[in-house]
Each structure stands twice: as C-alpha cells, then as structure tokens.
Amino acid sequence: MAAGQAPQNAGEYIAHHLTNLQVGEGFWTFHLDTILMGWFTGVIGLGAFYLVARRATAGVPGPVQGFIELIVEFIDDTVKGVFPGDRKFLAPLALTIFVWVFMMNLMDLLPIDWIATATGATGLHAWKAVPTTDLNTTFAMSLTIFLLTIFFSFKAKGAGGFVHELFTAPFGGNPLLWIPNLVLNLIEYLAKPVSLAMRLFGNMYAGELIFMLLGLLGTLAAVSTGGIMAGAAAGVLYWAWGVFHILIILLQAFIFMVLSCVYIAMAHEHH
C-alpha cells in the first residue's frame, strides 16, 4: 500500500500485503523481498555473533559476550541432548538455523503498515518483510536439511547400508516386506522436509495474516467515525498479538532447530 493511500476494500488490502516483489517469469521468478530480507536478517543475526566472536576473550566476558555465550551454550546443550557424537558441524548448523529463523520471524513484529508505507514511499508497491512467510524460504531450509540428512546417512552407513535400510527397515528383511518398507520410508523421508517447512510457514503466515486483519480493523478508524472505537480495539489487539507472537517466533525458531538436529541425528543411527 502506498503512503497515505486508503485501501479500496479489505480483499485488496490483504492481497496487497501478501504480494511479493517479483522479478522474472513462471518458475524462474525471484522474490526479491524474500531474498534481500533473508540476506539482511542473516547478516545482521550472524554478523552480531561474528563481531562478538572475533573479540571473544577467555577472560571475564562482558555483558554482550555473556549473552552470546548464553545462547551458544544453550544451543550446544540442546544439540548434545539430541546427538551424542561430534558436534563440530551440527552445533553451528543449529545456531545458524536458530538465529536466522528467529531474525526472519522477528521481522513479523515490525508493524506491517509501516513497512508498506516505507517501501511504498520508495516506489515499491509490494514488499513482504518476513521471509519465513514465503514457502520458498522454509522449503529451501527444510530441503537443505533433507539433503544433509541423506548425506549423513550415506556417510554413516555407506550407499549399500542406506539402500539396505530403505528396504529392510522398519518391518524387517523378508522379501515380501521390501515394498511396504520402501513405501513407508519414502513417505517418511518426504514427510520430514514437508512438515518442517509447512510448520514454520503456516505459523508465520497465520501470524502475519492476523496482523493484517487487525491492521485492516485499524484502518477503519480513518474511514468512518464509528470506526475510531474499532481502531482503538485494533491497536490493543495488535499489541497483544505482537506480545504473544514474540513467544511464537522464538518457539518456531527453536522447533525448526531441534527437529533439524533430530533428523540429522537419526541419519546417523543404524537399524
């Protein structure tokens, strides 16, 4: 929505906020807002960690380093609980997921109409600020995790062991059970990345949608005198939902991190 421009109707308002800034045609379309906000949040989030890490002292840590270490230790402990082996890769992976997803989710707390006004002022009429409300982001992450799962499965069991497991687990090695085993495994392998991506997307999308509906309620204040009450109610509800949403964005980042670790840990297990 452009600055100062009242919505023509509710449908237009919602549709407007759900439109990505797109470049390209068909499949080769790029959502510039998703990509740029992804980079922005990633650089800010992990950049903060990097700046602290670069000046990390083994002596008495300052408050900032203490906070960063608190997060690192929390993630390390969580990963340790899921995966008992070498955490040189898995722990920083978990950190990346947690920080990035959290930072992307955090964009949801920016008032949507402010973003729309700001981007509208620069001439961009579509800008979705939250990359995790774009299926491309969540699937990009979950498919990367999926590939890592396959990679670690191969690494732990070898190609033969991996294929063997596809046909013999979980029911057993009887040739009659090969097909059911395979079908079940394929469903499981498919379900993991899909559920991982859909869970995060669904939560963030729904949260965003509620913000939009409350924002829509708020815009009534501008068009009718009776709407002032509705506008005030919208303000309170917007704030309340924002507070609740702080919990959701943290929780979703944590869930995504833990499940990714669980999937990769499971890839190391032999059946």
Next chain:
Amino acid sequence: MNINATLFVQALSFAALIWFSVRFVWPMITDAMDERNRRIADGLAAAEAGKQALERSAQQSDEAIAQARGRATDILAQAEKRATQMIEEAKVSAKVEGDRLVAGAKAEVEQEVARAREVLRTQVAALAVAGAEQILKREVDAKVHADLIAAVQKQL
C-alpha cells in the same frame, strides 16, 4: 503455492550462512569458552596446590617451633646447672683461700712471738747479768765468768 527459483537462492543463502557459522562464528566462541574453562580448572588446581603447600609449611613451622622450644629448655637447664656448679666451686676455692690466709697469719704470729721471746730472753739475761754484776761487782770478773753467763742465758 508459488514455489519458484527463489527457493534456490534461499537454499544457497542458507548454505552460505551455515558455512560461515561452522567456519568462523562457532569455533571462535567455543574456543574462548574452552580456554576459559581450562584456565578456571588450572586456577582451581593451583589454589588447591597452594593450600596444600601452606598446610605443609604450617606443619613444618610448628615442628621447628617445638624443636626450638625444647632446645631452649635444655639450654636453660644446662645454664642453671652450670651456675650452681660455679657457685659451689667458688665456695670451695674461697674456703681454701681463707684457710690459707688464716694459716699464713698464724705462722707469722708464731714467728713474731718467737722473735719477741728471743729478744726478751737476751734482755732478761743481760738484766740478770747486770743484777749479778751489781751484786758481785768485785768478786765476779765478767770476762772470767763469761762462759758461766752464757750457760745461764741458755737455760732461760
């Protein structure tokens, strides 16, 4: 659902972030934390060692003090013994010296008495002779009777 090429870009971004974390962020932070853990462990061990050394030296100093106290008592007793001994010796030597002085004085007195007696004897003899001379002025010649006078003198 509008899945499109954005997915590839996001996957690459994700991979780059993972690489960045694995390569730089995580090791830097955990290295500092491990180093601190090591330092704290070392510090605790050093404190423990210091405590033990302190206990050991306290024990040693206690022993040294006890030893010194024992020796001081010995020396004191020895000194007292020596003092008594010296007093006894002094007493003995003083007595000996006194006896010697007394004996010397006695001997001198006796000598003096003998000498006085000799003088008296000579004087008494001379007096007797003088008396006899007075009496026997005429009849007795001192020169003739010298041997008689000497005999009398000797008898005194």
